[in-house]
Amino acid sequence: MKKQRVKRKKKKLRLNYKRVFKALLVLIGIILVIVYFCNLHIKRIKISGTNLISDKEIIEVAGIKDYPKMFSFLNKDIESKIKTIDLVSKVRVTKSMFGTLSIDIVEDRVLFYNDVTHMAVTSSNREIEDKGYLGVPKLTTLVSKDVYEEFVKALNKVDKDILSCINTISYEPTTSTSGVVIDDKRFRLSMNDGNEVVVNTLNIDKLNNYFEVLETKNNSMGSVLGVFFFDSATTNNTFQSFDSISKGELVADGETTKE
Secondary structure, eight states: OOOOOOOOOOOOOOOOHHHHHHHHHHHHHHHHHHHHHHTOBOOEEEEESOSSSOHHHHHHHHTOTTOOBGGGSOHHHHHHHHTTSTTEEEEEEEEOTTSEEEEEEEEOOEEEEETTTTEEEETTSOEEOOOOOSSOOEEOSOOOHHHHHHHHHHHTTSOHHHHTTEEEEEEOOEEOTTSOEEETTEEEEEETTSOEEEEEGGGGGGGGGHHHHHHHHHHHHOSOOEEEEOOSSSSEEEEEEHHHHHTTOOOOGGGEEEO
16 A cells, blocks of 8 residues: 655745844944944044153154054054154054054153263163253263263162252262272262262262252251262261362361251
8 A cells, every 4th residue: 555645835934034134234334344444544643651752753753644544554563663763762552443543652861961972861871862951961071881881770760850950970989099999989960059969879869868958958057069978878968068178177067967
């Protein structure tokens, strides 16, 4: 007996227009986003952290003065270009989806002008072209390489306000009567107020107390000018007037100030 085949009804596939419509919307959205970012130009350049470097120099060196498309360059490429600027220590470039290019910079400090090499010296011990930087002292004498490097490192500890009060710096190591060097890291600073400071690299951070020490001296001795000796390892800061120095007098008890 032959088995009869049961005919099954074929189900008709129905197109889910709602799902297709949603998929198309997502696809169109993705395409629009891609097109937007591919054609997004720099609309705003935000530069922070600069004091001595001009925005114009940064923009020109970075090659973005024509406000190119945001994603036509890599952040690291812009950072590499900006790092070639003398006073740039660190730089970080970021982009926003609204067209803002942010450039965050950490500047080197200009510590002094080296009168021997005719170059400005930065906090990272780089010698750069002098561009008339204001508020920096002038080193007038030749210094050995080891002492020079230690001096630059030590001068980084001095506050900007104090540094701007120094006019000239000269290297004056202490020697005995027989010519033996006692302190080869000793410097004499000529201050803008007419006083002088003798200090070595070990105690150079004492300079940050200069205004307080000066006030103490003025309160006890008046505005007489002289030399502050900050090269001692003790907390006492000795002061001797130019007049007493010229007379070969010893420092009197009343001419000693304390931090």
